[in-house]
Amino acid sequence: MTEVPEYLLERSRQRRAALGLPGGAAPAAEGGSPAAPATTAPSSAPAAAAAPQPAAAAAAVAVADPIPAVKVDTGPRSGIPVWMMPVVLLLPFWAVVYMGAFAAPKAAGGPRTGQQIYVAAGCGSCHGPTGGGGVGPALSGGQAKLTFPNEADHVAWVAEGSSASRGKSYGDPARPGGPRPAASGGMPAFKGTLTPEEILAVVQYERDRL
Ligand code: HEC
Numbered sequence: 001m002t003e004v005p006e007y008l009l010e011r012s013r014q015r016r017a018a019l020g021l022p023g024g025a026a027p028a029a030e031g032g033s034p035a036a037p038a039t040t041a042p043s044s045a046p047a048a049a050a051a052p053q054p055a056a057a058a059a060a061v062a063v064a065d066p067i068p069a070v071k072v073d074t075g076p077r078s079g080i081p082v083w084m085m086p087v088v089l090l091l092p093f094w095a096v097v098y099m100g101a102f103a104a105p106k107a108a109g110g111p112r113t114g115q116q117i118y119v120a121a122g123c124g125s126c127h128g129p130t131g132g133g134g135v136g137p138a139l140s141g142g143q144a145k146l147t148f149p150n151e152a153d154h155v156a157w158v159a160e161g162s163s164a165s166r167g168k169s170y171g172d173p174a175r176p177g178g179p180r181p182a183a184s185g186g187m188p189a190f191k192g193t194l195t196p197e198e199i200l201a202v203v204q205y206e207r208d209r210l
Contacts (some may be wrong), residue, residue, distance in 0.1 A: 114205025117198050121190060123206075131210035132147030136187060137180065140210040145182050147171035155202045159196075 016023050077156025119122055127133060129142030148154035149172055162170065172178045190199060 021070065025128070085114040112198065112201070113204075114209065117194065117202040118205055121194060121198075121202065123202065126186075131206065135184075139206045143208075144206045144210070145176050151203065151207065154207065155199055156201055157187075158194075158199050159191040162187035 013023070044183075114119065118128075124131075125134070126136040127139050132138055133140075137143065144154060147170070148157065153171070157170065163180045163185045165182035167182065169179035169181050171180045194202070
């Protein structure tokens with residue numbers, strides 16, 4: 001059983017006394033009270049009991065006030081803000097979405113085509129957008145195939161570039177019109193910027209599509 005604090009019992013007694021209910025008198029005062037009904041007429045007793053009520057009620061309120069109010073804490077018990085819980089719950093989902101945002105382009109794009117690499121790697125800026133030639137020689141119309149009858153030589157050329165061959169001729173020595181001279185040595189090496197798969201793709205594009 002829970003023990004009722006003494007100050008609450010006292011408060012109850014005072015309140016009951018103020019409302020004129022039985023059990024309101026203090027235990028000490030109970031001894032003297034039985035005499036009162038005997039001397040008073042039954043009809044006037046309720047009126048007498050009712051008369052002191054306002055004053056007693058005021059006293060009860062006055063007494064009740066000093067009792068420290070029990071603080072009922074209905075808010076969160078810790079210092080953690082209420083919105084923290086949904087944030088914590090949504091964090092893993094946010095992480096998945098966040099990672100997906102970066103993974104998506106690669107998954108959607110897939111490997112680039114030879115034509116895309118030809119544009120992106122800048123081959124077209126030297127050899128012409130359609131391989132017609134520019135700073136570098138023309139590649140279209142099977143020209144590249146004439147220089148490199150063997151696809152593997154073509155792949156090696158794009159990977160290594162022409163700086164090592166400057167001043168020399170490259171490609172098939174029996175090429176129609178004579179072997180190509182690496183006059184400028186300005187063909188960049190692409191082994192550092194393109195993967196072997198990308199080099200093969202752009203080489204096949206130059207051989208068969210330009
Ligand atoms: C900065 C200019 C430049 C860029 C960019 C460039 N090339 Fe070249 N390319 C050259 C030059 C110049 C030559 C001729 C060799 C020389 O003079 O050194 C050449 C030669 C070639 C040849 C030999 C063609 C022949 O028939 O003689 C091929 C094939 C070739 N390049 C492919 C490519 C590919 C593929 C790319 C892109 C991945 C590319 N090049 C990007 C300048 C460039």
